Amino acid sequence: MIIGVPKEIKNNENRVAVTPAGVTEFRRYGHTVYVQASAGQGSGFSDHEYIEAGAQLLDTIGEIYDIAEMIVKVKEPIASEYPLIKENQLLFTYFHFASSEELTHAMIERKAVCLAYETVERADRSLPLLVPMSEVAGRMAIQEGAKYLEKPMGGRGILLGGVAGVKPADVLVLGGGIVGTEAAKMAAGLGAHVTIMDISLPRLRYLEDIMPANVDTVMSNEYNIRRHIQHSDIIIGGVLIPGAKAPSLITRDMLKLMRPGTVMVDVAIDQGGCFETSHATTHQDPTYVVDDVVHYCVANMPGAVPYTSTLALTNSTLPYALQLANLGWQLACARSEELLKGLNIVNGKIVYQGVSDAFGLPYVPVQEVLDSSSSINK
Numbered sequence: 001m002i003i004g005v006p007k008e009i010k011n012n013e014n015r016v017a018v019t020p021a022g023v024t025e026f027r028r029y030g031h032t033v034y035v036q037a038s039a040g041q042g043s044g045f046s047d048h049e050y051i052e053a054g055a056q057l058l059d060t061i062g063e064i065y066d067i068a069e070m071i072v073k074v075k076e077p078i079a080s081e082y083p084l085i086k087e088n089q090l091l092f093t094y095f096h097f098a099s100s101e102e103l104t105h106a107m108i109e110r111k112a113v114c115l116a117y118e119t120v121e122r123a124d125r126s127l128p129l130l131v132p133m134s135e136v137a138g139r140m141a142i143q144e145g146a147k148y149l150e151k152p153m154g155g156r157g158i159l160l161g162g163v164a165g166v167k168p169a170d171v172l173v174l175g176g177g178i179v180g181t182e183a184a185k186m187a188a189g190l191g192a193h194v195t196i197m198d199i200s201l202p203r204l205r206y207l208e209d210i211m212p213a214n215v216d217t218v219m220s221n222e223y224n225i226r227r228h229i230q231h232s233d234i235i236i237g238g239v240l241i242p243g244a245k246a247p248s249l250i251t252r253d254m255l256k257l258m259r260p261g262t263v264m265v266d267v268a269i270d271q272g273g274c275f276e277t278s279h280a281t282t283h284q285d286p287t288y289v290v291d292d293v294v295h296y297c298v299a300n301m302p303g304a305v306p307y308t309s310t311l312a313l314t315n316s317t318l319p320y321a322l323q324l325a326n327l328g329w330q331l332a333c334a335r336s337e338e339l340l341k342g343l344n345i346v347n348g349k350i351v352y353q354g355v356s357d358a359f360g361l362p363y364v365p366v367q368e369v370l371d372s373s374s375s376i377n378k
């Protein structure tokens with residue numbers, strides 16, 4: 001198969017969808033890989049490394065879209081890319097269709113095959129291509145929280161781990177999923193006293209088993225949250241109710257219970273945030289203060305560490321991209337339930353219920369599209 005890797009052009013996006021190691025793997029199976037010049041620069045990969053791995057470089061994004069049967073990307077295409085996309089071209093990337101009607105209509109019109117990272121789903125309902133970014137954001141949340149806890153940054157002026165004779169900081173983690181677990185591990189490793197709250201008792205039992213002694217687990221409810229925020233130095237928001245807006249676990253009136261300089265990191269901001277006073281910020285201007293409480297609400301936290309994020313993402317996406325290249329999307333999706341769940345729009349038809357529901361557009365069962373497409377290709 002001919003694979004194309006364009007340079008990401010979305011504002012401040014430095015990740016790349018295929019690394020030189022990925023190119024080597026594609027080449028091993030006999031595929032041809034075209035990479036746009038400087039596509040890997042933001043993540044620390046030079047054009048020379050791609051050429052050494054067996055890729056062919058093309059100067060413009062137009063040439064990449066023109067030649068490739070499968071485009072592998074990181075972020076959804078933006079408006080200037082829409083006209084470049086061809087009928088039947090396979091696009092494997094994050095789309096988040098339900099948040100953009102414009103993108104949905106554009107992809108329907110282009111009649112491409114859109115396989116979305118975020119809806120590739122395992123039998124246990126986990127989302128393997130979302131997990132790596134939650135791991136990055138969870139770990140980063142503590143790094144950022146610790147930084148803004150410093151006095152010159154607006155925080156209370158507390159060292160996370162304390163020192164001999166001085167108590168460490170208190171970290172409260174709301175949500176004990178991927179983000180929460182990674183945040184708790186990092187904070188505990190730095191010597192802080194950590195409390196994880198979740199509404200799932202089985203999850204709390206699991207965390208109680210695997211976490212070190214300086215991590216406590218507590219049932220998440222309003223009473224417990226009100227009590228704990230009064231002595232927390234950093235509060236991490238990492239809750240998720242799949243497909244819904246995050247619940248406001250800390251309301252505006254609760255801020256006055258906190259000590260001035262407390263830092264709140266709302267990782268769940270991409271789902272609307274789990275603090276009432278949260279609004280999305282950027283890496284250029286990541287924080288703001290409400291009632292003396294520092295809010296950090298960057299919606300694309302992994303974007304600040306593109307080298308780590310690119311490797312974490314591509315470690316997860318490459319095995320799926322190889323299946324698609326080796327078998328073609330029809331056979332790969334027919335054989336893999338995980339990949340089948342990733343299909344969102346196929347040749348102008350919406351085949352993912354959530355996307356059709358979001359905009360009241362017609363839905364076609366994925367199996368129908370797969371069957372008709374396979375018979376055409378026989």
Ligand SMILES: NC(=O)c1ccc[n+]([C@@H]2O[C@H](COP(=O)([O-])OP(=O)(O)OC[C@H]3O[C@@H](n4cnc5c(N)ncnc54)[C@H](O)[C@@H]3O)[C@@H](O)[C@H]2O)c1
Binds near residue numbers: 133239
């Ligand atoms: N800002 C960013 O850059 C960034 C990056 C990655 C992920 N995220 C977001 O972080 C959030 C968490 O992601 P995740 O992968 O950890 O999800 P996850 O599904 O692994 O974990 C979510 C946890 O929240 C718990 N929960 C639900 N309601 C709760 C409540 N009322 N109180 C306490 N816990 C509750 C669930 O039981 C679950 O354990 C998501 O919104 C995700 O989109 C943001």
